[in-house]
Amino acid sequence: MKQTIDALPLNKEINDVLHQLGVKEHNPAYSTGLAWGGQQDRTTRSILSPADGHLIATVNVATAEDYEQVVLAAQEAFKAWRKVPAPKRGDIVRQIGDKLRQHKEALGKLVSYEMGKILQEGLGEVQEMIDICDFAVGLSRQLHGFTMHSERPQHRMYEQYHPLGIVGVISAFNFPVAVWSWNAMLAAVCGDVIIWKPSEKTPLTGIACQHIIRDVLAENDLPEGVFNLIIGDAEIGSLMSHDHRVPLISATGSTRMGKKVGEAVGARLGKSLLELGGNNAIIMTEHADIDMAIVAIVFGAVGTCGQRCTSTRRLIVHENIYEQVKERLLKIYPNLPIGHPLDSTTLVGPLIDKDAVAAFKNALEKVQQEGGRLLTGGDILSGAGYETGTYVTPAIVEAENGYEMVQEETFAPILYLIRYSGEVENAIEIQNGVRQGLSSAIFSTNLLETEAFLAHWGSDCGIANVNIGTSGAEIGGAFGGEKDTGGGRESGSDAWKVYMRRQTNTINYGRDLPLAQGIQFNIMD
Incomplete structure (x- = not known):
């Protein structure tokens, strides 16, 4: 690092x-x-x-x-x-x-x-x-x-x-x-x-x-x-x-x-x-292109030091590729360049202030008390270049979707790694099982899985992406989400x-005044 x-x-x-x-x-x-x-x-x-x-x-x-x-x-x-x-x-x-x-x-x-x-x-x-x-x-x-x-x-x-x-x-x-x-x-x-x-x-x-x-x-x-x-x-x-x-x-x-x-x-x-708020998830099915997904996951989780409303908070991975994905992430995270945001080699800048750092530490402590396992990161950096106390190492935590801290949005670089088994509907149920509904994504090369994700019984978020991460929306589409995200666009x-x-306008360009619904209202002699 x-x-x-x-x-x-x-x-x-x-x-x-x-x-x-x-x-x-x-x-x-x-x-x-x-x-x-x-x-x-x-x-x-x-x-x-x-x-x-x-x-x-x-x-x-x-x-x-x-x-x-x-x-x-x-x-x-x-x-x-x-x-x-x-x-x-x-x-x-x-x-x-x-x-x-x-x-x-x-x-x-x-x-x-x-x-x-x-x-x-x-x-x-x-x-x-x-x-x-x-x-x-x-x-x-x-x-x-x-x-x-x-x-x-x-x-x-x-x-x-x-x-x-x-x-x-x-x-x-x-x-x-x-x-x-x-x-x-x-x-x-x-x-x-x-x-x-x-x-x-x-x-x-x-x-x-x-x-x-x-x-x-x-x-x-x-x-x-x-x-x-x-x-x-x-x-x-x-x-x-x-x-x-x-x-x-x-x-x-x-x-x-x-x-x-x-x-x-x-x-x-x-x-x-x-x-x-957002509590955004990426689903990786067993048919995912892992190389493509890894880029989206890391950018979504650590970009802006996890301080985007569309940041990737949860990674829901099929059990057949779970260990492979975890291993890839654990090789990347410890080597992320953390430093001054104006340094061209930096990929992870600071959190906004020490209150955000405290929230980051508090969330990690609480999720571990609930049974989560910290796999990497979670440190506050100090020493030359890090004197502000606002630089942290992005964290990955193995967790369950039902944990209280997983249900909350922590505005910091914490990625919760969640395993699922069976059909894609099981992963979608996990993804939808939070109060927020902003951004969501699925990585899969299986048409049946991606179409189920986009169906009206699929993702309940305002943004639903296929083979694209949760973060980085284009301006051409309406931006916003459902549930506790507020419903705005x-x-x-x-x-x-x-x-x-x-405003609805009705113009009468005739010489009579017929009433709507055929109502008769005679007041003339």
Whole structure:
């Protein structure tokens, strides 16, 4: 296992990145697109990199008064933005995508340094933003409705979609910019305005995005309030969730957080789009291509140091190949390069903070108390390059699906190895036997097995893949899951509809007024 990393010119490198992206040594609490506010007399928060513990920058924390200013700006902007033709709104998003292309390397490095994911994943996240911009540009010319035949003569019926208003986006630390872009770019072409509360753990990438957007807004003489950012904690999230002026809240995070948001939004009969926990499994039948599967398993389990909602948590392997698969993984895991995320040779970066490390250790202790057997990993690294205490060795644990800890999602690189016997239906039952339902995968070259997995009695997850891992979704498909995952859908397909209100229209172009269902109602002499 790699115990040290080569020295990198991090100070200059990161300072150059921050300068390019407009991130200052100290940053204000909110932005309404063209202007920044909340610059004085605010609580401040220091943002440290989990990679090396260095202070990156500080941010002001928004107050309730700051939030009110942002909402008022967004309300005013909506009056104008909704009247801009959708293809013109799409062109603004196109320009944002072009700006992201120009800043891809810098923003990718900041994502990596602030969050801890390796540089390749940081760059991939920015590419995801670019891709969703491209998708949204095309979508801006396809916000279609439907027509249907009326039962009444000389009547026409159709359905259309209108903008909702303010869309509140509460994003998580693990994908600090991509998930926001999924929501913001689609909402923008739909005619909505956006208030974004990034994770309090990773606000600097949000500030950087706001600076990139500012140039586009200024160049197009757009009003304040279309794209808004507010830096805050749970209080700001609560204000957004309870605010009837924000018709849709899109929240990404833990199931516990999502339930609070859903309850608050539901109490005021608002709309919520929830992307919550995952407890994702890969099934390997005896007909699996093991070489192909191993790559997906390792990336799914240790990518982003196990801090993806689509991370592979459980590996359900047929007894006939179980020992072979276990042996392969036990050769790979001890040799995974663990180190600074900006080191090009690193495959596993740090956990986000020491609270995440504590959760990792606690989960391993508890699952072993239940009868699980730790096969490899589970250590907290120390020494040169690991002074932050946030670097761990990814773990593999032999376990049973019914164990309490296996039923929970631990946001860390723990892979539970589970044996099954008999037909693929037995593996599917194990996979579905958790409260979460986000992503799932099967590796098999047997058509009967893969089709059973995809059938309506198969995987109960929102994402079901064949010979592809659980992690790494494309933007073209709708992203989201069922059960405790929340039921929301973001990104591609027809996910745009959640950002709009649906309206049924009936037009009478005749000179009589026949009533539906043939009702007779005579009031004339």
